[in-house]
Amino acid sequence: MNKPAVVVDDVSKMFRIYHERNQSLKAALMRGRRAKYDEFWALKDVSLEIASGQTYGLVGHNGSGKSTLLKTMAKILRPDSGAVETNGKVSALLELGAGFHPELSGRDNVYLNGSILGLSKREIDAKFDDIVGFAGLEDFVDQPVKNYSSGMYVRLGFSIAINVDPEILMVDEILAVGDEEFQRRCMEKFKDFKDDGKTIIVVSHALGTVRTMCDEVAWLDHGRLVETGDPNTIIDKYTDVQVEKVAEAHQHDDDSADRQRTPGLLTLDGVELIGPDGEPTTTVRTGDEVRIRFDFEAKEDIRDDVVVAMWIHGSADGSNLTGPNTDDGGLPLRVSKGRGQVELTVPHLMLLPGVYEAGAAMTDPSRANHYDHKPGILRFTVQSGTPTERYGYFSLGGTWARTI
Template identity: 50%
Template sequence: MSGRVVVEATNVSKKFRLIHERNNSLKATILRGRRVVAEDFWALRDVSFGVKQGETFGLIGENGSGKSTMLKCLTRILTPNEGSVRVEGKVSALLELGAGFHPELSGRENVFLNGAILGLPQSELKKRFDEIVEFAGVGAFIDEPVKNYSSGMYVRLGFSVAINVDPDVLFVDEVLAVGDEAFMRKCNDKFTELRRAGKTIVLVSHGMSAVQNLCDRVAWFSHGQVMRIGPPKEVIDAYTDTVTVDRHVDEYGHPRWGSGEGRIVGVMWIDSDGEPTSRLHCGQPALLRMHYEMSEPIERPVFAVTFRTLGGFEVSTPSTRDVGCEPDKLDGPGHVDLRFDSLRLLPGTYEASFFLSDHARLHAYDVRRDLIRFDVEAGDGHETTGVAALGAQWTVIDESSP
């Protein structure tokens, strides 16, 4: 590590306009006498940091804290209103995989187009073409139009091009969790290889375990400002301490719907002392508490929780009806507990959605999608990859000896 700063943000501020009314046509602009009715919102406020050559630098923070905006400023997609960014060397970005793909063109044509967008010379692309296709594992589909690709193939091909650009600086936004298990392993190998080759990586992630494992230093963003920069463990601890599990991501646009006679007003993980916690460990007991508030009596309500991975894979949806836990009637406030004797989720980041509905599960009183996001840390489980710890026992019986 040469210690030279190759990615630098100096007093960066970025203002967005929250648009209440947009006049996208001349007629409306003239009639209303203005183009937009908007108020300013500072997505970044006076942010400064430097990343040294060869460093892997993580940006963490809640949704809407400004870390993705920061990444877009660094990649020159957005221009800061104040301050400046400086990036040395060849840049590649994994922001949205396959963003430049044209659906009607073949995979081959798109590889060349996408490579050119990322700044890889055609001669170099030709040399690496086989490697790219091989890495993406799309095989014979390479000459098919990409609109016929499965979403997995699409993303893998996009990733494969971007990672093969051989960048000096790589920007990554929450795309480490693409594709199937085998592909993810290949990606991780590739990241390790890039780090070993002294490349600089800046990544945004919600997966605290990934950040902790990969990063040399971490910056924690909150409300557009950098709260702390330092070694991963220290910063992640500081971050998770302040983040109450009961964070309502609704303000950030997470969907909520339902008729509203009964509402889920708060959810939290509770530790063995009955206190709210954000520390969850695989294989250890856990308790998820949902507070509800019924504004009128509701007969035989059903509560359910869906656990999903960040990739959207549904792990399970336990519901009160499934186990015959059926109160005749509920009115006013109260809470429902979902108790795990042993939390079967493997280490990773998950989202939970909450449902309050009638007995037939046809009418929704309150649905809160992806209301909380939480990390499960390593615990007693001995399983390593996947989403669920099945907790089964292994036995090997050697029958060769007499």
């Protein structure tokens, strides 16, 4: 039996949050030890085990403690209580630019980081071209890294991290940065790693990616471990909670005690993206006319009007981009027993190239009664089309003109 790659045993991590930030240095020194602070527990009693060879995901809301947990696993932070054991050589790609010296060139930083990660000069010499090549930074390697874009930082950091040949690779949110091409190459590298039996630990808001690449997922909430388990199960539960939070934020008047689910009465059976040729697809282009088709079935006539709602997020960082629904869209919906279908027609899809994930729900107009909701039911890719913009998630559809 192999030893587990990582054992996190009842780990807690506290940060001190100091107040009186604007005091002078002298005042701070005079006050000496009596500085006032609050204790903030970024991790509380977290225990988990990552088997050797597993690809393991950490998910949770912003500030839930994912990066802190990863840093304790990488031994960059020391827990206040509990212990972390790792078996195998660790290479970690943490926050953007961590470990880089801004004034040094890319080349010098490769040597600096390589030696920190335990490589000799000769070993780095041998890997140098691979590192720079994978990062695609051949033309920039002699410039100081302070001139690099955030994408360039991440590419170089990732490239070093994978080329030092670790047994355990830890990466924090690299998929949020970098273009589609780089993300694709990272995924290929992850796959090679996995095939070689190495352990990968990823922190990511890209839930679709976590679902497909991870063998197991841990869900953190306010520094506590909620649950670990199969990626689909955990991510469904996690997104359910997110959806409930959004629904609650929308629901001012309704007493939450009235809120009940009616399982099985009305089910959303499928959500499909229909391309310009009228066929279901998962790949479209910016500017395409597309339709999103929702199929549902009611066990009996539904008394209230029904609202079909969807939300789309960028799979790179999980940010919520838009949430069209039949209510805002002015389509009153009476549902009687049997099957039904609605479509949302989008004359010009303004999403820019990237991978997107959509969830959908059927509720009553007050949003108090969720008949069914399906987070992550649709995942699709948008390829370059018209307009040909590259940055961000969507185009404003504007036109440029010189006016002076």
